[in-house]
Amino acid sequence: MTALDDTFDSPATREAARAALTAARPDATAAEWRPLGRGNRKETALATLADGDHLVVQAATDPAAVRSERALLDAIADRTSVPVPTALAxxxxxxxxxxxxxxxxGRDLHERFTALGVSVRRDLARAFGRxxxxxxxxxxFERYGSVAVPARPDATAAEPAVELVAGAASGEDVPETGGTxxxxxxxxxxxxxxxxLPAAFDGLRVDxxxxxxDPExxxxxxxxxxxWDFRPGNALVTDGELAAVLDWEAPLAAAPALSLAKAEYLVADWYVEESEPLREAFRAGYESVRPCPAVDPVHRAAAICRTAVDSNGVVTNPGYPELSREKSVSFHRRALEDVLAASDIE
Structure with missing residues (x-):
């Protein structure tokens, strides 16, 4: 049995987790806490209650980010049919x-994707596209950049948020531009x-x-x-259908073509050698709602560069079982070589 004190790293996040759980279920007692992972910005745990129910608790030392993620989850549930976990408190x-x-x-789709049948994989790709x-x-949004709830000195994470805006602020995932x-x-x-990108990509760096x-x-x-992290690794699947898409922290606002390029790389290219059927299914799902934007080589190049190495400088590993670092570098490099071959760069 894991206690709360052994689940979250700091007294601050432990107390916030305790308070949020109490707000969600005032009469409940957590019988066990199980860490689910520590990202760059937050810690996540599964709380098993005395009555056997389970809740997911995420804590961070960035209250504004938590408030924004709560607002986005609520808005996605209200405005779309995209399956997301219900925010309770x-x-x-x-x-x-x-x-x-x-x-x-549900099952972790990252671990299940390659084991699923061809038709099921296509159906899931179509669901991601839709x-x-x-x-x-x-x-x-009115500009390109980070998406957040407008900051107010008296704002609390518990307060309902009704507005999300894109701002020109820069950060780990946001360029320092005016956003227009x-x-x-x-x-x-x-x-x-x-x-x-590490030295293995130096031959492509100039192009x-x-x-x-000067992107055209x-x-x-x-x-x-x-x-930007919309992928099977942040999704759960049940009976071959998308059960939930997880992890909506630090969202951005950008032209649709960029997010289409990045999602295609993570859904269609990431797991199988024959990626074109998945790409077609992904686009068919997208086009069932709205026309696909034109995706140019620069969109793909930006998407791949931002995907190939994470914010800690670690090369990401496609596939499941995941490729070794050496094979992952080759995977990303080939993708970038293909993009450059399709561009006007000589």
Missing amino acids: SERVGDAAALVTEHVD SLAELHEAFR DWAAWLGAYGRSGLAR LATLFD VESAPPARLFP
Whole structure:
């Protein structure tokens, strides 16, 4: 049995988790806590209650981020049919905050995807495409950048949030631009990913930089929700159907083509060698809601650069079982080589 004190790293996140769980289920007692993972921004645990029920508790030392994720979860549930866990409560205690959601039964799609039948994989790719299109239809912004609830000095994580806006603020995942010039924002986004790539990519660096320095793209495409971590690794599946999409922290606003390129890489290319049927299914799902935007080489290059290496500088591992680092580098490099071959860079 794991206790609360052994689940969250700091007293602040422990107290926030305790307060949020109490707000969600005032009369319940957690019989056991089980860590589910520690990301760059938050800690997540499964709380098993004395009555046998399960709840998921996420805590972070960034109350504004918790408040924004709660607002986004509520808005997705209200505006779309995208399956997300129901947010039950969120609380701020000092400099930390926690969010409690329902626990959704299902299998980790990252671990299951390659074992599923071909038709089931296509159906899931179609569901991802449809979900992304619904998000693009439901969320519109005035600029490109980070998406958050407008900050207020008296705001609490528990307070209902009714507005999400895109701001020009910069950060780990957001370029330092004003957020109104799409070519500048996309170029900066791509270059930030390019800077993370290890030496094995040096032979491509000059051509990729040229692609990002003056991207030939639509001048002012609409800014829509960009769920940059929208992938099977953040999804649960039950009986071959998408049961829930998880992890909505730190969302962005960008042109639809960029999020389409990134999601295609993570859904269609990531797991199988024959990716075209999955890409077709993904796009068919998207087009069942809205027309597909034109995806250019610069969109793909930016998406791959930002996916190939995480924010800690670690090369990401496609497939399941996951590829070794050496094979992962080759996977991402080949993808970038294909993009450059399709571009006008000579």
